Amino acid sequence: MSPKITTELLKQLRQVMKSPKYVREPVQAYIVPSGDAHQSEYIAPCDCRRAFISGFDGSAGTAIVTEQHAAMWTDGRYFLQAAHQMDNNWTLMKMGLKDTPTQEDWLVSVLPEGSKVGVDPFIIPADQWKRMSKALRSAGHDLVPIKENLVDTIWTDCPQRPCKPLLTLDLSYTGVSWRDKIVALRSKMSERKVLWFVVTALDEVAWLFNLRGSDVEYNPVFFAYAVIGMNTIRLFIDGDRMMDPAVREHLQLDSTLEPEFKIQVMPYGSILSELQAVGASLSPKEKVWLSDKASYALTEAIPKAYRYLTPYTPICIAKAVKNGSETEGMRRAHIKDAVALCELFNWLEKEVVPKGTVTEIIAADKAEEFRSQQKDFVELSFATISSTGPNGAIIHYKPVPETNRTLSVNEIYLLDSGAQYKDGTTDVTRTMHFGTPSAYEKECFTYVLKGHIAVSAAIFPNGTKGHLLDSFARSALWDCGLDYLHGTGHGVGSFLNVHEGPCGISYKTFADEPLEAGMIVSDEPGYYEDGSFGIRIENVVLVIPAETKYNFKSRGSLTFEPLTLVPIQTKMIDVNLLTQKECNWVNDYHQKCREVIGAELERQGRHEALQWLIRETEPLIRVQ
């Protein structure tokens, strides 16, 4: 990996920073955040501006270029990678280390008095703008929005913004029509006394209209905004995608409709001017609802007195609670996904043990191959983490030729993978050994399993927030002085983003919404030993009502039902460390895997994988 030479690019960027063609007044610094105009976690190639200007293409990082300096802020996961990918023009700012200045402090320390700092107002979220602007102003500088993205002006071979065909989802997948979703949204708007709602997150647009796209890898979304009024629906989207008869039919663009359900299709780029027109039309007490993570540009289009900002939008919250059709779809997707993994693990056992020719990349490709054989498979839901031995300890590992390791009978293998099917999204991690695990490896695996079970079997009152369950996942590890440095679970979309809000299970205190029946999250404790191995056991679980002996204040209780039905390798379990209750949980889980996945393997005529499943789901016996 040799660094990208950026001398010429930086020279060009510094020129446009002073060019009256792009800036009203010269800016002495320009901020290049990662991220797109929708605050997406995964971004399209045309939005990888920070990677283009610096060479550093990790998932998190912010570049700032001044007349003299170029600096890159990123976190511990990427110190090494950033150092490798960037040339000497760049200073690496290691976030999380004590002596690393914040972006604001650094700017104040290097800028001449009364400087202007530019940023693309579409890329920076409103709350970040506010913080940075305040810090700069108090030091005598100004943060200024620059409409045209300055990196784009010098990015001559910038890829086109993707504009791929759309997929329409009918009621059998979504359970609720887009019309009914609009009705429900408008009722939430009435409750909060807002007249307009602006949809800025890509998965929220996709969910609202029961459409899917493929503009961004792994996320079945498409570039669009929507503005919903009490009597109007405006969809901002580019390309000839609205010419597709199936889409026109789905959105009833050519039907005679009640005016409040008539969708006005507008160019993607006209969102700002349209929103400004809305902002200008408001009377006192009329409000516009936006996510507080919406871009500064869109937020500013609405005068401050008229804004109604919330951390989670009503769509985000409605989307998180899956209806019957979505839940059934997720079940089907997880059954198909389990079939693919049974095939894979059976194949691995046959290949790894005697031949030793399977690498991490080959295993990942094989997993994709088996998944792609399943009905309604669309794509993977994230880059497969296929890691053996020490690579397993790198939590966000993705095998590349430079690091690619061969699976063997001597090392633990960790596979974290998932797919998008038309009926649901999967995300599953299994950790296994193809030879004989050491007592220590089994011990650690068993603590992780105990944590997994503690969350999965937890019963808790309605209204409980996920972060209150996080310690259950760690307790067995903590007892022995062990831990893992990531959260325990995230929300999972229904044929949508594999990571979604507003709920999760984490020690980090974020403003998560309470868990409700119908929500779907992951349960994925782990243990990682640097340089040796990684262990993680992940199921996707559905929040369901729990039957309890009593019912305090008639609140009702909740628990989880695993949707993922893939055997947990019993060879890795030290049965004597399990309680009888935990042992029963494993046996019940495996019984269900055998019944449900076994029937599907049978149906698909996958007899060898079925034999593997039966072997792997033999009950554990605990010696008292």
Next chain:
Amino acid sequence: MSPKITTELLKQLRQVMKSPKYVREPVQAYIVPSGDAHQSEYIAPCDCRRAFISGFDGSAGTAIVTEQHAAMWTDGRYFLQAAHQMDNNWTLMKMGLKDTPTQEDWLVSVLPEGSKVGVDPFIIPADQWKRMSKALRSAGHDLVPIKENLVDTIWTDCPQRPCKPLLTLDLSYTGVSWRDKIVALRSKMSERKVLWFVVTALDEVAWLFNLRGSDVEYNPVFFAYAVIGMNTIRLFIDGDRMMDPAVREHLQLDSTLEPEFKIQVMPYGSILSELQAVGASLSPKEKVWLSDKASYALTEAIPKAYRYLTPYTPICIAKAVKNGSETEGMRRAHIKDAVALCELFNWLEKEVVPKGTVTEIIAADKAEEFRSQQKDFVELSFATISSTGPNGAIIHYKPVPETNRTLSVNEIYLLDSGAQYKDGTTDVTRTMHFGTPSAYEKECFTYVLKGHIAVSAAIFPNGTKGHLLDSFARSALWDCGLDYLHGTGHGVGSFLNVHEGPCGISYKTFADEPLEAGMIVSDEPGYYEDGSFGIRIENVVLVIPAETKYNFKSRGSLTFEPLTLVPIQTKMIDVNLLTQKECNWVNDYHQKCREVIGAELERQGRHEALQWLIRETEPLIRVQ
């Protein structure tokens, strides 16, 4: 309980709200918060202004008086009490109910355009001022500070501000001299690059100078402020308390000292002008450190650019970590406290069972009597909660003649009590039955006990925040659909306030600081059945290092050691619901009670109580 007639008082208040003698311009509304100038939890009678003006004397409530209205905001604990204590002049605003307006919204709805709303700037914390001021301003009104408290101007028989003698604590109690505390504080100030630190909380002043007072009931504090510079120490305190030779000697007021340790004593009332002088003397980049909960008046004395505000002060954090002398003192205090409770419970068994003449008040008084016989007893640390049967379900119950119930062999009795000794502060809850508890009562008690043990025996990494342990206390209750609606634990002072920051164990997400070895918190899960009974099991526990098999990232682990050593009534335990590990915990705990408290009962010649202790600490036997 008949309501206080406030017609005349409100008339007078409305007059002074317009009187040029007190207000520059008339105010159309006046806010009367509960609380004093130090944001204390417990306040002196002279600070009970809200109770004086309204009649409502619960611990939480805010009164707002306009020309037409008088309204009182309080929470669910006090709806009934407030309704009883206030006359028809007042509207009760039930906080937490959906339709109850916030104070800001209500003000906006009732005030004429362009109104002024007055408040005492010494009583309102700066963060509350900011929020209210912003809301009022955006509706065209103004929040204005009124220096003279308007309630005080009409409170003709207002009690004097207490000014009781001080108690000096020597090194054997405090472990660290006040000089060394000043040195440590200045080092924290250097680290954060601040030149001044303003001590506003009463317990922080007391801790810093190793002094105690009795100006506020239950809290051994005295009215004072301090301003610490890098070379100066200013103590703002009234009365002839500084004439006491012991205090002069302790503070070395008459010694020749290095100038940076010379304490300048100034009048309590001069804090504002002195702080304004400090504020006016600052050069750019010179900062003054204040709690973000300090009063608006003091915060405003420092120009905004010079303020350094934190939720927890360095004194608050240092005070929470007890040193060896403090820990030993806390141990001694808890041994004495346990002796008193063994005497009490032995006495109760003798009195309640055959005679049935003991009321909640008699039991509380008897508890105080036994405590007062112990060495270095000062006072109670809070109003004793002595409650039987349905009264036990009222979480903040305090027996009064109207509610006073007689203890019997048919009801559960809950006693939550504690004391201030010169060497430490105690807080303990025991729940017991003098007859035969029902199977259901035992079941509930046992779930609470399991939660208590789960916290007490928890092992967790250094750096863990207390709120991550809260669910451990609830898990056994949750499994059966039960719960309790309060936090699990609070910090406890060392011969200081029984509730102190910055740590605690609660499902409420507050900005708690991580637990460290030496911190002391309570562990007090409960279960309450309205109209029937209350159960709570509370120990004060010390955070100590834990030995673990492994040591991930060399972080080290922590656990708790109970300081409270009072038997937990085994009659209330359903042994079959305990695991063997839990059963062992109870037996080990009781063994320690027997050894440590038994020896002290022996030493004090309290033979009958010793016999009771031995009976009550018989080991549990679990039938497998």
